[in-house]
Amino acid sequence: MAVIALASASGSPGVTTTALGMALLWARPALLVEADPTGGSALLAGYWRGQRDQAGLLELVMAERHGVLADALPRMVLTVDGTDVSVVLDLMIHDIDLILDFVNSPLSAVRANGAGILTPTLDIANARLEFACGTVANVTSSRVSLKQERRLRFFQKDTYISLDLIAKRGSVVQRSEAAENLLRQMLRSDEAVKPEELVETQSLEPAPEDKDALALELEAWVDAVLSNTKPVVDGQAGLRAMRAAARITDAINQKPNTKYG
Numbered sequence: 001m002a003v004i005a006l007a008s009a010s011g012s013p014g015v016t017t018t019a020l021g022m023a024l025l026w027a028r029p030a031l032l033v034e035a036d037p038t039g040g041s042a043l044l045a046g047y048w049r050g051q052r053d054q055a056g057l058l059e060l061v062m063a064e065r066h067g068v069l070a071d072a073l074p075r076m077v078l079t080v081d082g083t084d085v086s087v088v089l090d091l092m093i094h095d096i097d098l099i100l101d102f103v104n105s106p107l108s109a110v111r112a113n114g115a116g117i118l119t120p121t122l123d124i125a126n127a128r129l130e131f132a133c134g135t136v137a138n139v140t141s142s143r144v145s146l147k148q149e150r151r152l153r154f155f156q157k158d159t160y161i162s163l164d165l166i167a168k169r170g171s172v173v174q175r176s177e178a179a180e181n182l183l184r185q186m187l188r189s190d191e192a193v194k195p196e197e198l199v200e201t202q203s204l205e206p207a208p209e210d211k212d213a214l215a216l217e218l219e220a221w222v223d224a225v226l227s228n229t230k231p232v233v234d235g236q237a238g239l240r241a242m243r244a245a246a247r248i249t250d251a252i253n254q255k256p257n258t259k260y261g
Helices: 015-025 042-047 057-065 069-076 087-102 179-188 213-227 235-253
Strands: 107-115 124-131 136-142 151-156 159-164 169-175 199-204
Touching: 057 069, 087 107, 087 124, 087 136, 087 235, 107 235, 124 235
Parallel strands: none
Antiparallel strands: 107 124, 124 136, 151 159, 159 169, 169 199
């Protein structure tokens, strides 16, 4: 979980607006804390136009002192209407970005299925992405699984690549140079051939100085701003991923009796 703090000199405009915009557009559910030491609330007065009331952080301080913080915190959280995020924008969007980066070809067709299980939005989704170059990608994302898993697999002529994006390990399996001769040998005689003789396997291990993916993302963004260079993932890449995600959601909503945001 990332914690991002925004601050400014007293009276400087823009920090509250920036924080609210980040929370509203964040790909995952976000908790926005307005901790103005002066006690004012630009969100209650501005965004909610005085239609909601809240005691403020003082109530949480008193609740902590009395040992009832767990009971008080849910009452303090105000849900912003219309900010429920589907699994397509919550989890799948990152895999979509990777796929579009690997496949440099227009997306020609999208087929998808999904369902909401725990929330009013999509909690599990499966999509088949077909590209103009002939590449086909199948992607599944779920936030109701019993175990956390994120794997990427490539199937191509003579090669199979498997990447575990959580453990940050992988393997490359290729047909060995002797595979063709061994297969002919199997057809000509009853001599057994071991499966491992047909392929060559290479293990991919994480770098010695492994870093958190979110930390790397923020470092790359700051470096691009300071050096005025193109970021690793620019706005055009994000826009392509969002458009693909919208097509996936539309394909799911075309199913009978299905309507998700």
